[in-house]
Amino acid sequence: MNVFRSLKYRNFKLFFYGQSISLIGTWMQKTAVSWLVYRLTGSALLLGVVGFVSLIPSLILAPYAGSIVDRHNRYRILVITQVISMAQAGALAFMILFKFYNIPAIIGLSLIQGIINAFDVTCRQALMMEMVDNKDDLPNAIALNSTMSNLARIAGPAVAGIILGTFGEDFCFFGNFLSYIPVLGCLFMMKLNTKAIIRSEKSIWTELQEGFKYVSGDRDLSSLIVMLSISSLFVIPFNTLMPIFAKDIFNGDAKTFSWFESAAGVGSVISAVYLANLKTNKNLIKIMIIASLVFGLSVLMVAYAGKLSFALIFMVLTGVGMMAQTSAINTYIQTHAIPVMRARAISYYVMAYQGMIPIGSLLVGWLASGLGPRRAVCIEGIIGVLAAALFVLYKRRQQKLEANVDNKAVLAG
Template sequence: MNFGVSKLKPILRALESRNYRLFFTGQAISLIGTWMTQIATIWLVYQLTDSALLLGIVGFSSQILNFVIAPFGGILVDRWNRHRILIGTQALSMLQSLLLAFLALTGTIAIWHIILLSLFQGLINAVDSPARQAFVMEIIDKKENLGNAIALNSSVFNGARLVGPAIAGLLIASVGAGVCFLIDGLSYIAVIAGLLAMKLKSRTITPHQGNVWQRLKEGFNYAFGFPPIRAILLLLALFSFMGMPYTVLVPIFATKILHGDAQTLGFLMAAVGVGALMGGIYLSSRQSVVGLGKIIAFSPAGLGMALIIFSQSRLLWLSLLMMLIVGCASILQIASSNTILQTIVEEDKRGRLMSFYTMAFLGVLPFGNLASGALASRIGAPNTVMIGGLFCILGSMIFAQQLPNLRRLIRPIYHKIGLISKSYS
């Protein structure tokens, strides 16, 4: 027993911080509801419309404001109290889910309701996501545990992806999508309670000169003027645009290709969660950020190959296996990128850089969703997913070629903050 605890302790070391434990626990509960709502939404849209294009439009509407508003959200995160921002965004997210529940349970829901409420949630996320990413640094006691905290965040996010879709599939088949929305709305109580219970030190916010546009330009020049940050963000944007839109097309695979139902959809998304949880546990067990560059370079290729095989599969077991690999590769890419960016960023620019991270990951996704929905309506979902996989492999190859030069540029930063010695090569 003691041996097992000693093995787990390095993986869970960020949980030594009380505030992070509260955040982690609240998220673990709330995110199950979030994934239930995501599955219920795409299933409900498909049932209402039987349209791949409208699946893409709803996916687009849920994320487009991340692209437009997130950079301004990053400015707010650098200048305002991040703790209070998160309490506000979580309360608004609760309201959004409860409105969906009311409309679905009363039988009055229409596609325009879903699109409008998806836009509202996207607006919330444009501020919530950079605030959430930047807030992690404030709630861990030891800065060297930052990478572990980010990996644990990813693990709980994808552990919820494992549980949420499976529960959603059963509930949709038995009592309908409205109950999923209701459970999601109530689950926000956990994360809000955790935030309110925190005891935080006051954060010194450095006053800045200049207007919003100057601050935005400063953040943009900082992010895209340094090649390692630029390369990571561009690869993440490609990964999001070409690789991630499979999520809005999964209902088509579940029903028309694998000849299943809502439970099949739940199983496919749960398989993604299993793979992502495996990837998150691996990253949590790592002791240092050093070496994550290789993971960033090759994860998109793994995802791309899995998507290609998934697109051509007509066997449920093979499709589930490929979704597991997709989930693992996704979390390796997303969490490793987040960890390196948060490690090398200057503190007064953290919120803005995390907003560009959000923009590259979540902000680009709606364009991919819309393009995939439109393309799938013309050439079919399998061919659309296969093309996305091929582009992910290409992006991986380009980044891998740049990796030696990127390492050379990051090495002085790692040395400055004590991650490596001068003799490290």
């Protein structure tokens, strides 16, 4: 089938299968951590803190990670980050097994994982081109990778909900620890023809400056990254409050919370399958604009849904919008950035996506503490819609300016 054409490449197939298992474990752990922290503390603010420390390193370290990835063997970096991630997951699993419910320790381990992810995510995205021989199949590979991630987002919380209610939190954490075994096995089976890295004589600081100048100097790249930054700061963090919606607003339990995560995952898979079937990447910006509007409107609907069934339906739509928005921007950057700047351009995507979410998590936690969870989520939805509208106005103005420049060039010629 056309939708699975990237799996014909052996290296990408191994990567796909290994990551599929590992990501299910990651989402099991994420669901268990959120539920555990809220169960122990009952604090919306601490939920925001946990989200903050797990992602804030991406804001600080992502550009540096991009320069490091451009300088060194990406495959080796990926193996190292996966081994360290397994060690972190093991430490958390044993801590919970022995009932060491220490919130500062949980926050500390979440911070360590965030530091690892700053390098791991940038490296995985940059390595994608080396796993897919034909550049025309790269958008399909990115979409399949997103589909895999979001299928894990469905399965992980769903499995976590069952395990949390039946066996307890420690089984979720050990499940994530063991899930790194297949991903490491698949990585060791890969045979990548990685190009020899020519060590740059430039300093890391010089390369950081070059990366910033390149991204900021390209209007399309910079505008998409700004749009993603706004979404990650003000809209995507609405997810932080879903344990409160599940437990307090809809009087549910851990399974109810897992339904919210899984519903968003279903929407993400629908969106990813659509993107995987695209035969061209010419309409990525248009897709991103429509997705941003859908995302903002559906978050608004979640805020004031009166019944659990309606809330879950709108959560599906949030998944559709968020997945299409982030994946379209990711695909555009990977297919338009020049090769020598690809990792650094991707690092700004990671910074805008993962780096802004933790600040937004703290912000929405603070808003929910003062205004209540429904009003806080409502505000996030409104910002999402306004951001999409402003982006449309910006693109129209840019097109007019470019048309005027072309007209002047024709007249001058």
